[in-house]
Each structure stands twice: as structure tokens, then as C-alpha cells.
Amino acid sequence: MYRYDAVDRLLVEERAAQFRGQTERFLKGELSEDAFKPLRLQNGLYVQRHAPMLRVAIPYGMLSSDQLRVLGRIAREYDRGYGHFTTRQNIQYNWVEIARVPDILDELAAVEMHGIQTSGNCIRNTTTDHLAGVAADEIVDPRPYCELMRQWSTFNPEFAFLPRKFKVAFNGAGQNRAATGVHDLAFDLKLDAAGEVVMDVMAGGGQGRTPRIGPVIKRDLPWREMLTYTEAVLRAYNRWGRRDNLYKARIKILVESIGAERFAADVEDEWRHLKGGIARITDEEFQRINACFTDPAYLSDDEASADLSGLRVQHKRFDAWLRRNVVAHKRAGYAAVTLSLKRTGPAPGDATDTEMERAADLADRFSFGELRVSHHQNLVLAHVARKDLFDLWQAAEAAGFAEPNIGLVTDIIACPGGDFCALANARAIPIATAIQERFDAAKQEAIGELAVKISGCINSCGHHHVGHIGVLGVDKNGEEWYQILVGGRSDNEVTLGTILGRSIKFDEVPGMVERLVDVYLNAREGEERFIDTVGRIGIAPFKAAAYPDKVQAA
């Protein structure tokens, strides 16, 4: 993991001190609500439906067990005993008091964490593959590049007041697990013929009201120029992005309005002045950061391996867990294990203070004290020796993290929705629960991989556009209604889902999901996954099943 040096430490400390001053001025009435707003937003503090909400950055999803314990303690001492892991690899606290936020920031600073730029119209927390550094299909470890981006974008003076928020993502693996296609700016890392790291750059992707897949604007960018090129992109966006209409202010609208080619040419033009300049990454700085991401002290594959076949036969649930929650690691003796935060009942991604502490203990015992937060809102132990898998499974069962449902229909992504979020049209969490209740273990196993994603409004924090089945909360005369989408995906073949038809009521949603699943089960050929079947048979059969009473126009 990246470890702070005096520079990083000083900046988070000074930021916490600055925010303490701003909060004091606000509470004394010296700073207006309007002037305080962008300042608190850039520290992750929103005012929500019920109370202020604090969003804490988990840079590219990496956490140490000590950090997670502090997150748990903050949940207990400053909130109502739980936190919510988000689709952007952050954590949110829903019930903080404004006056105590400076204290929380001090506590976070002490463990090298912060809420800097987790909201507001600025460059947000960088996200990446939750299997970075361990994935068997990894080509380039994206973490040092994420960290360079974190530092460059933190308090970047030119880009603190952009037209709108700006999200950056990295992928360095064969299978894209970082949904880079739907980010404002994204980097796909690969190796050129000489073995040097180069990047394909995409700009102008995003979800929300106008979902777009980001077009590639640059191929084979040399890694040392990653920041000079980013500067060129951001300068173009800062100068020419629309500021007159909130809904047209994201970079995707700029890219689309002038066309990806013209945008790429403009950026290239600007970049000519910047490349090779002071923001070019030095070998020394890269080495310093890269050295933080070395492998832990793995056992040899022989020492780490074990024959689990007997245990698999004996313990059916262990077997299911191995198939669903455990994935291959670049070392044959190791595996990456997902701790499921998708239990029927609690909101997807929620964890209590004690759960965070238990997960931290598991990380210490089984995974070198390190965890990741996935954009699927689960926790990941990335370095588990295979010989420890049975022990870990038992401990995870006891702690409530062993639901063998990763990638299945109950592993639902959902935003906080109407229960918490001031912008919501409809609730998302109870919809998730209602769907989860329809599918027992046997049924979801039979269905196989199926990504259900729910957003409470068009801002799309729940990634509904790229769900195999997407659910979107809409407002009709002040009532909550839902639109259903089918066919979205966020992997290598990133695709936006298609809206099936008119919106439906809360109670109709679980039944509709079941009908869509039945269409798949009836049409499935061989090992085909839901999304493959959609690809083969198209949307029409799903539309027909979705609205059985309605006569479909040809």
C-alpha cells in the first residue's frame, strides 16, 4: 500500500485544519451557507435528507486493516454505528454532525485518510480494479498510476472549480473490472512492443442523464506523459465545458458536441506545449511510489496450496463459496476472496462498526492486513493462501460475510436512494431487499451470473445503465416509480442497457425481475450467461415478458 511521507501527511493535516477554520466561520455566521457549500463539498460533506453526510475517500479502493478499524470507530463514535461503501470505492457516513466533522477529519488524517475532493465540481477519487496487483489477467498494475493521479489531482489549483465533477478510472487487466468506459477520463494500461507501459485514453464517458461510452481520444500515450496529457484534457474541459446548464456540464457533452475527433485534436494541440514539461513523471518519483506496491511476503505455491476437494464435498456451502466468492490470483497458491456485504435485509454495501472491525481482523489473519473496496460494494481480501481458505470461510461465516452470492442476482449494487439521498426520486435499498427475497440460494445458483443495479435517480450512482438488469427510480406526480433496463454491461464489451417500457410501481418490480429471469432461463443455451442470452436473442422477448398485458407494436 502507498504510505504517506511528510508531504502527504502535512497536506491532509493542513486540510483538516483549514476545514476546522471554515466550519468555525460557518457556525459563527461569518461564512454564508452559499460560500460554505463548495468548501464543505470539496471535503466530502453533503447535506442530505435527514442529516449531513460525510464521504471519505478510499483511494482506488485500498485499505489497511488499521484504517478500516478507524472507519469502524468513526461509525460508532460519530455516527449511528454503520457506514455505507459506495460504487466509487468510498465510504459514506449518513448521520454526522457538522460541528464534529473537523474532529473526524483529524482522526482520518492520523491514519492517512481524508474526504478531499470526494464531492464538488472537481477531480474526484480515482478508481480502479479491486484486484489490482493480484489479478491473474493483469497486464500492468494500475496502482502506482492511480496514486500519481491522486497526488496530481489533489488541490490542483487550476482545476478545483470545474464545470462539473470529474471522475478518473484506470484498468490494467485483460478483463475490465473498473468500468472505465463510463468515466469522464479513463486509462487502459498496456505494454508496447518494447515492453514499456503505454495507455489508451478515453474521455467523455459517463452515466447519469446522458449515458455515454467514452471514445478513445489517444492511443499509446507513454506513461511518463500521463499527467501532462491529463492537464491538456482538463484545461480544454475547464475552458470550454458548459457552465450554463447543470445537466450539460459534464465533459461528455463537450466531447459529443464538438465530436471526439475534434476534441482529441484540440487536446493534442494543447498537449504539444505541455509534454516533456515539469509534470512529466520522473523515474525517481515513479520508483518511489511503485515501491509501495510490491508483493507481500507470499509463501511458495507449494507451501500455500492445499487440496480442498474433500472439504468441498463435505461442506456444500463452502463449495458454493469457493465457486462464487473466490477468484484466481496471479500466484497459483493464492486466491482473492470477496467478503459479501450483500445480505438480504441490510442495504447493499452497508457495514456496521463491528463488521468493519471483524473484516479488519480477517485481513490481519488471512491477507497481510490489507483490504480492498470493490465498486460492487463488497470488501476483498486479495492475498489469501489457498491452504487457509477453509479457515477463512468458517471465520467469514461466523462474521456474516460468507454469503456465496458474488456475481449472482442478490449481489445487487444499489445507491442510498430515497432513504438517505436528497436527490432521490425513489427508494433503492428496499427494492434491493425485495428482489433479494425472491431468489433463494438454489435459485440464484441455477441462474448464474446476473448483475442487478439500482439507482434512486438519473444521477446513476447505482450504475443502472450498465446493469444486466437496471432499475431506475423516477418521479411521477410525487410518487415513486421505476424504469427497468436490460442488457447493460460494464466489462470489456461495455454497453448501455435498454429501457423496456413504461415505468412501474414499487410492488411490481420484483415480479418483473422474475419474469425477465424466466425469459433467460427458458431461452438459455448451454452455459450461456444472462447477458449472453440477451446478446443472442435481443431485447424484444424481454419486453414482451415485461408487459404481458400490453399488445406489443411490431
Add this chain to the structure above:
Amino acid sequence: MSEIIRIANKRIAVENDGWLLLNEAGADVWPEGDVIVPLADWLARRDTLKSRTGRTGVWLAPADDTLSLKDAFDGLALIAVQFPKFTDGRGYSHATLLRRRLGWTGELRAFGEVLRDQLFYMARTGFDAFVVPDGLKAEALTGGLNDFSVAYQDAVVDPAAPALANRAAAVREAKIARTTHQLQKIAAKHPDAIFATSLSAEDMVITDLIARHSLPIHITTLDTGRLHPETLGMIGEVKSKYGIDIEVMHPVAEAVEAHVATHGAFAFYESLELRKACCGIRKVEPLNRALSGRSAWLTGQRRDQAVTRVHLPEAEHDEARGMAKYNPLADWSWDDVLAYAARFDVPLNPLHARGYPSIGCEPCTRAIRPGEDPRAGRWWWEQADAKECGLHVGPDGTLTRTNLESAA
């Protein structure tokens, strides 16, 4: 007339401003005196504007094309950039392009919604003048310029090292700032805080910071009666350089005499017990006297000084003495100390230059050879893990040897 904040040579000044800003483009005649005209007028009527009496500046609105000022600087006295709303960040790109791309070196002023918490960003993109908005006070804004001591990115005007390009320099800068913040916090929290200096280079750095920031931290030193004359000389150096009187603590004379009478003047070479007894009389007791009744003390200990100090915290509780203890240089290296001393012209004990990185009493300290451990010259006849004088004790009153095993 409005107030304007200026930064020149890293100093902040507040002045009255006599420039008149003309909002509307398209004028044919201009008032007397110094005026700032819209970009369109400057581009269209440059020659006329240049021939008038009084200086001319130009102002840019967010949507203006910065690069249209290329080759149009001649005759311009200043460039002003409008921030109609502070959330409109286009002005930062104007500034960056003017300074970097077009090479503008004259005054660059921000006007409009120029608020405290934006000043830092503005200064870093190259603004050096800030028009104080109506209804605000300059003093309420300038604090924003000092919120951050280092930055990851390079800045147009601030020569402070960007961390991404020169980490080593930025780290040094950051350590100085962090130590300063810590000293300020300690002074605020403990009005009775006392700094026990051994007059070493580390302790001279802390003394310099205390003096530089006029912190109300009392300074004391222990004259064991066996110090080098060079070390004692530092007390006068501090007085003449900083005007600070260091309080000098002495051992109890009778105790010293009794010890010498019984064991001789060089008993410390004979056994660890006798060495510790001597340190007890000459150092520990006077220090305890100096600390007694206070709520906090400070030391110049560093983690990489000794195997006994690798886990040294920046702040700890001295349980044996029931008070707070701070080690504000915990993460400094010896090179950091020397670099600070050189940069700020801090007087140093001349023994450092003669091969003594760590200096104690004269009979118990020798110079070290290149490559030797820095503390090899202290009680050099003893084992490394015993080399503490007894000033730094654990909760039970024994020497602190935090995690010696893991360090060894």
C-alpha cells in the same frame, strides 16, 4: 477606491487601488488616469489607448480567449481576470496560460468573487494581486494564502518545490512545516511547556523554530559539570543570535562530590551501574527538577538516531513523570537537520564538524569514524541497546526500549 492585496517577493501587502475598471466595451474616449478596459477594446483600439495619458490595463471575462493576447502585451500595465462567481474556475486557466504560454510577467489581478478560500489556488496559478470585494476585509482574506505549505504540482510563481517533481526538497519543506505546526499546537495547549536542550544540532533546530515563531516555550539545559567547553559555548551563541536566555540546571553539588569521593572521577568506565549512577546525579535529577510541576516537555530525539528510538512517537505520555512528552523531530533525518541548519544559518556546536554527531559529556563521548553508527561515540564501551542516559524512561521508570527485538 477599493483595497487590493498584493504578493511581492513572498510578502503580502494591502494597498488602496487607484485603477478604474470599465465594464462596457466600445468606448471612444476614456477617463483620465489608470483604466482597465475590456479585452475587445484593447485588441481593437490599442494604439489609441497607448497614446493617452495614464496607464492601461485589460480585463478578461471567463469566456474570453486568453490566447488572443498573444503579441498584444506591449503597452499593457496589468491584466485583470474576472471571477463573476467563485465557482467559475475558468480564470485559473486564464492565469496559467498568461503566465506559462504567453510569458506575462506583469501584474495579474483577480477581481469579482475573490474569497479567502480561493486565494491559495489563485496565487498558485500566478495571480499576484487580489481586489478585495466590497463588504469584505483584506485581513479576512489573506489567511487563505497560508493554508498550505507544500503542493504536489508546480506553481507558476511560488518557487516552493512541487512534490511530484522534486520529492526530496518537498519532504524537507513539509517536515519544517509540520514541526512548526506541532510546536505551535504544543505552545497553545501547554503554556508551561519546557524544552530540554542538549545544545545538539537537533536541539538548535528546535531552538531556531521557537525563536523564529516567537513561541512561548521555556528552554532549559543541563550543565553536568563534564560538558565540552564547545557545548557550553552554545548557550552564549543562543543568547547572541536569538536573545534567548537558556535556563541552566546544575546537579546537586554534594551528591556529585560524594559520588566522586567514593568512586573516583571516572567511575563510569567501570560498570553500567556506576555510569548510570553518575548520569542519575548529573542529568536525571536536575532534569526532573526542571520538569517538575509542568504539564509537557519537548526533546529533539529522532527515530533514526538509535535502535532504542525506531518507534519514537511524535507525541507520547511520559508516564513516569506524569506529563506529556513531544518529540517534534521524530521523523527528521540527520541530513534534514544539517540542511535546515545551513538554510537558516543556525549556530551549531563545532564538535559536530569534528566527527561528533551525538554529543554528551566530554569523558563519555568520542568522535566516530566514517560509516560508524551515529551514536557509536556515546558510552562507546557499552552495548548499543543500553545507550540511554536515563532521561527518557518508560512507564515503570525503566529505560524505554520499544521493540528492540524487531529493530535489531
